[in-house]
Amino acid sequence: MFSVFQGLLGLAVLILLAWIVSERRSLVRPRVIVAGLLCQLGLAAVLLKFPGTSQVFEPLTALVQALQQATAAGSAFVFGFIGGGAAPYTVTSPSNGFVLAFQALPLVLVISALSALLFHWRILPLVVRGFSWLLQKTFGIGGPVGFASAANVFVGMTEAPLLIRPYLSSMSRSELFAVMVTGMATIAGTVMVLYATLLEGTIPDPLRHLLIASLISAPAALLIAHVMIPNEQDPAEQQASPLPPADPIRYHGAMDAVTRGTLDGLQLWLNIIAMLLVLVALVHLVNLGLAGMPEVDGAPLTLERLLGWAMAPIVWLTGIPWAESMTAGALMGVKTVLNEFIAYLQLAGLPEGALSERSRLIMTYSLCGFSNIGSLGILIGGLGVLAPERRGEIVALGLRALYAGTLATLMTGAVAGLII
Template sequence: MIHSALGLVCLLVLAWLLGEKRPWPLSRLPWRMVLGGLGLQFLIAGFVLKVPALKALFMGLNALVQAAETATRAGTAFVFGFVGGGPAPFAVSNPSAGFSLAFQALPLVIVIAALSALLFHWGILQRVVRLFSLLLEKTMGLGGALGVGAAGCIFLGMIESPLLIRPYLAVMTRSELFALMATGLSCIAGTMLMLYAAVLAPVIPDALGHILAASIIHAPAALLVASVMLPEDAAPTLGREMPKSAAANSVDALCRGTWEGLQLFWNIVAMLIVFVALVKLANLGLALMPDVAGAPLTLERALGAALAPVAWLIGVPWAEAHTAGALIGTKIILNEFLAFMDMAALPPEALSAHSRLILTYAMCSFANFGSVGILIAGLGTLCPERRSEITAMSLRALAAGVIASLMTGTVVGILGSM
């Protein structure tokens, strides 16, 4: 608990050091944002981890994952047969070898995208976003436009959420735009929630509740970090109008959502192929070097050594810090999906249940180099007049997203040891 608290302080100091503006003396820091952000993180995490009724509510969401997986598997089995999870027309000697990530697990993204589009058309998703935006506005003093955009990141993702406030993007302050970028990189899209939960279910009890809680907690964490790195020095941008769906009816919304989900599906497939190939190429190159500590040097070992102190600071015991550091490195350099898959594949003795829980929160974000390119392309298209400004702030926004997600892991580490 003590070194987790130290980690929280170190992350805040790191955010201040990496900032575009460094308020000094410290009395000039936006303390309402800092204290409000920390308070929300501990409050939400405390509810999820310590309050039985609310914990049961969050964890009960896992029934939705199972229902969505079952429904998706029915569709993939019908379309792809045994490759999609249907009965095999022959005797199976090794059932685990019959699993296909592309044809059995990833199609869940398409189903969730279609359902999200339907909920957006019915106006349900907008109401949920507005509820969370009001919470952020009241506790942290945000303007309405940033409050809506930040709350949207929890459910919609870093490109879809700015659509909620597209008319305000051109007039938002530089600090608000940076905070929106940082929040987008620190959260995940609702279309990915169930996919990540399905991957982590074998090693994290009630995985969906934790994944959802992580995405919610990351929003105030990112706003806190963004306020330290680039404090506001202008009046906040108002604006609370929520957009309506462009779909003509519910069927049209489902069709639009399915098409968007299909594009996301192929994007994930392509990125996984390339990223796994790049890791293999890097390891093949490193294998040409002399052994280190009696074993071949690999990218995973190098990342583990470099980021082991970071893993220790967020609450992972030192004996497990190298393993955790490698996972954090995979998440930052490649993506969180590969990191979650790697963690799920580890033997039980490699990481304790407490360490796995900390890493689930710390790695549950889009803060990686690939997402920076997506963010620049998406926001630059929505607001072309500020493309150069968006590009200039992108790497600092990535740092803010990484620090925010690690901060949430630290908060969980503190509460989990109490």
């Protein structure tokens, strides 16, 4: 019973934290808040508890396994034993034979190529338009905003605005902010499968939970975005704006889609490798500096401990027991300051008993979003190119979008804690 109260209190406090920094509090519509909460809770209840829904995700699990095997075959062929192929020598320490860059990360290339192919075959646009229609009817938002919000669940935070590029210059400040927040509060399909691979053995059916988390974060993002920057435009006028075309990304054929998707994936693969290398090095550098300070509670100060203290009350609001809030808070801090990839790596590497199974699930949902400082730079850079005439406004909204995206993913974690 207390965990239910804890989760409901968490949802109320997170919405309050958005309302405190609202630009126009008098324009906040209670209908949107209620609709957002009901949409989140309804989707989570159906997808997590409705009989038979778990069987719907079984083909996805099988698909992930097939993609892993296919990627492993490609990596072993191209990179040899460092890509997972047979070693030309006797392996004395198998646990040290895993090379992240050449065995796990190449999955990004395969997923990127497949995503482009699915767009070319108009399968993904059809799914996106269906989810867009649901968001429009629930929140009273315009077609372009609903389309971009739905697309963010499946593609990246720079690719989704690309689908509505002609509309960006004429969007209201509130609509532009909503597009930015949904980008920060969700993750792309290109990394979703990768994160599911990392979390295998840590939580059951990781791909199912990551997909559900990204789905229910979209209404949370629209709720928080509305509270922070309400739209002065009439909801009926917003809904009247048309949807973008059904095939916003055009390829010259299936092979062109695969080729361009692979090249896009290559850029993402290189970015992940570079960012991981630098961010891990910077964390280690900070910890070396903190090592010279006096110990606290018999242990040296580290960045992870500092982040744990700062974020512990916040993650407690999502339903994490207070005894585990330091560990969970450190993960949330790492995700916000660094990125969710490192946070998921740390979650997967936690020792037995550090977090309960329920807490691991809640943190899986709370970490499922691009709301971190590095991604903020990518978002501002991408949108600035797509709408150069609004670059100043995009930069000014950046930190607010990061704050809103973090609140939205925490709401998702609280909703998961209420349902699971």
